[in-house]
Amino acid sequence: MSTRSTPTDPRGSARETAAALHREQERGRRRRAALVQGGVVLALVAVVLVATVAVLAARDRAAEPAAVPSGVGADGTVTVGSPDAPVTVRLVEDFQCPACGAFEAAVGDQLDTWVESGQVQVEHRPIAFLDRASTTEYSSRALGVALAVLEDAGPDAYAEVHDLLFASQPPEGGAGLDDERLVDLAVRAGADEAAVAAAAEERPYDAWIDEATEAAFEDGVTGTPTVLVDGEEVEASPQALVAAVEAALAS
Template sequence: MSENQEPKRAARERLAQQRELDRARERRRRTLIVATAVVGVLALAAVVGLIAANAGKDDPDTEAGPAVTPSGATGKDGLALQVGADDAPSTLTIWEDFRCPVCAQFENAFRDTITDLARSGQIKVEYHLATIIDGNLGGSGSLRAANAAACAQDVGRFAPYHDVLYRNQPAETDDAFGRNSKLIELARGVDGLDTPAFRGCVEDGTHDSWVRKSNKAFSEGGFQGTPTALLNGESVFPKKGDEQISVANLKKWVADANKGKKPGTVGASPSGS
């Protein structure tokens, strides 16, 4: 009797193990992000966030050429593109991938709020660029768009070009940003950006190694996916503690962090105006 049951028991155990492995893979592959939308509270629909499972494919240590840091880049190893006042009392750190659809939804939902907070000197925003979707889906749109954004940073046009890229983001599986001609075409929507110097920077991939260096920092940073948003080092997306992110909550979190502190000198906004 026991001999007949043993193969069945082993089969059930193998099936249970396989199911657990499948569930673990699914958890690694997908991040479900939900926020509630009501009056005065912008939110994101339930969406899939891609994790950085393949983010290390473009390892800067294996790429030729030194990393050319964009003009005015800040932070550790010069990997942050800052928008807002240097002396703002709080820092909002955002890791993004220009091909990431959740990043576009985050930007569309919170762009105006982040702009207002930066304009009023409440926060400075430090943007970090990643290329995880190139690694996950193939193509080069994440890298090419990030390089173009760094080229825009060189001439003080990162913020508005950043917004143009997200407003014109192609479908996740469409590697349109992999074409330099598309990135240059979109630059025409930013005053003063479409210049021979910018076009040459885009075509030459001037900041490619810097982008790879940034992506390596992302993959080694223990982040689950893009977008990652940190207020003074504490995660606020998709929630902070037990509170879901929303426009009202983001403003409240910043106000709480800045209590008793003076606002910074007014600087450029994330929209570049």
């Protein structure tokens, strides 16, 4: 018996073809949706990872200790003179402070005489709270250069640049001395030009300066200059300083 071929209904074939095409389109749509969704998830993961890395990096920077210049004591002082001197004078100063400049001009020579004779040891406690009094954060810049001199050339050179900075003190409200001028004063005090120029540009001591300034006010400093003789605060005047030192030497 022969097998007959049954003819196909053209309308049924078209419907099946359309259904198959629809199923294929639906599968394609689902694949594209899955890919898009996966891409969004990956992008979100990448954003979270980048943000996490940034936060951790910021925490690491915040946790880094401030660079402490060599030669500074634990109490933030730079000591000049013999450790065997019977009297100690502590000066809390800001290189932008006009009253500090006037006080230095009035008593600087006398302090040098006492130090050279071995009668007095001077403790400089520098701070920088008058950055707002210049347009270039002069207080911090000047102190940063002075600290670079200390680290490079020692306390005697620091004392020298201290005197030079006050002798060249700019008025409040302006830009102050530029870095080139500050470096020039540092070199005159005995420091290496390249070392100080790098410090003036990079400002490695800014964090320490902020901490030292805050610590001074926490210790009771209310302004500059603050003058102490053997730990006792005295009026910031030449007469009061001389009287206090002479009394301490006589005791």
